[in-house]
Amino acid sequence: MKYKKVLLHPxxxxxxxxxxxxxxxxxxxxxxxxxxxxxSWLDAWFTAISAITVTGLVVVDTGSVFTIFGQLVIMLLIQIGGLGIMSFAVVIFLLIGKKIGVSQRLLITQALNQKGMGGIVKLVRSLLLFSIIIEMIGAIILSARWIPEYGVGSGIYAAIFHSISAYNNAGFSIWSDSLSSYVGDPVINIVITLLFILGGIGFTVLIDLKNKKHFREWTLHTKLMVIGSIIINALAFIVIITLEWNNTSTIGQLNGPGKGWGALFQAVTPRTAGFNTVDIGSMEEASLFFIICLMFIGAGSASTGGGIKLTTFIAMLLSVNTFLKGKYEVTIFHKTLAFSIIIKALAITVISTGVVLLGVFILELTQESPFLVNLFEVVSAFGTVGLSMGLTGSLDGIGKVTIIVIMMVGKLGPLTLAFIFASKKTSKIRYPEEEVLTG
Structure with a gap:
């Protein structure tokens, strides 16, 4: 009897x-x-999904409820989720000497959001090597900081756990207050922020920066990610430190340098990192709304972070600027963005907005929490951020399942799920154009 080989769409x-x-x-x-x-099974599932989507939302305290074994499972899920399931599959295939076929390459291309299959296995190798080196450096520096405080074993373990969690933008911590005890600590602030910035900027950008030393040699994607990240992080720092300067529940009670570190950390962490050094629920409403916007934008493509992605947001802004200037092509750095990129950015933004609105609507119907708290929770889940105003632990069954689904959509990407249900048929028929009234 012959069996027909079934090939699944990526x-x-x-x-x-x-x-x-x-x-x-x-x-x-x-x-x-x-x-x-x-x-409960639901809480275990929620934790597993939160870890593999590198979100960091928790319904039970990681440090007190889970043993070292449980925390190691969470750490492994974070690593798999951050680097990608297919990336780990490639490593296993290479170790056992199995050939990477076309179907596997298609899956890797889809998972890493790459344009083509050329050099994809080499990219995965570089990705894994970069990640291990960066996580090791982070763990070594954090160990030097925490060993004197917690002892050799506990200090090294805490350093490894938080280095992996930070680089993969997971936001999981073995302490119930996350990193609030280190709000003014320069070492912790610098190392953790650098880890999740490197993880969130994208693997392809890191490789491009390594291979090309001059700005003019960088790809357009790298240029947009680097410049965009600098601008949005600087803007976020200015907004947060201005709004929270006199808030005694967050950074208001700290000295000058402490205010700076606290504002910097909270400005950068919404880009899908999920750690916090102040009580998020005590921040000003204007700050919380601004953080919601940052979480929705998210990190970079082919990174450990989520959100609609920074380049998607930039593409939308450039499109608006093109319309206002009466031009017909979206250009930046003497390059023209393809029309397909604009359509993709629009689709991602619209579908993502729909997912968030639906999630908030469900929480509004089922939970007794305020609208801003529900909105914050849903956007945090979609952006795989992990910040919370305190709602996660009090969610009922419907609320937990809703957040689980949104975390999955945020990790896999709205377009990936849309393609699952989309028609695979393409038509070459073209119809005459006609204008409709808009605006």
Missing amino acids: PRALLLLFLFVSTIGTFLLKLPQATTTSV
């Missing part, structure tokens, strides 16, 4: 792989060895 295959790995993670976190107290 988006569907990615979704199935994601569900498979998260299911294994859920079973591991439900083992008696993984927890210090009984954890």
